[in-house]
Amino acid sequence: MTRASDPAVEALIAAARADFAGTLVSKAVALEALVSCGAWEDARRAAHKLRGSAGVYGFAELGAAAAELDDVLSRVEETPDAAQQALVREKLRELCALAEHASRAGR
Numbered sequence: 001m002t003r004a005s006d007p008a009v010e011a012l013i014a015a016a017r018a019d020f021a022g023t024l025v026s027k028a029v030a031l032e033a034l035v036s037c038g039a040w041e042d043a044r045r046a047a048h049k050l051r052g053s054a055g056v057y058g059f060a061e062l063g064a065a066a067a068e069l070d071d072v073l074s075r076v077e078e079t080p081d082a083a084q085q086a087l088v089r090e091k092l093r094e095l096c097a098l099a100e101h102a103s104r105a106g107r
Contacts (some may be wrong), residue, residue, distance in 0.1 A: 040078070044070060
């Protein structure tokens, strides 16, 4: 059975999605800052949170990028080697580009 959508509910969902989209660039910048200062566990938690939030708000591609970063960061040791750091930065660049795109598209 299909339910008719409520325009008021749809408007609230669209507004919440747009509000979330407006925070994406700052979330990506915060992640970059955590990686830059070597706060690996904090960066992993932020990526994990973004992974879930992006999915909830319908940003599947961004959520997938955050999941990849989360997965990479979960394997990072306390002092990651050069290869691990390069992989983290690569995944972070991808996430930042998608966050920028989603922030424009989601408004």
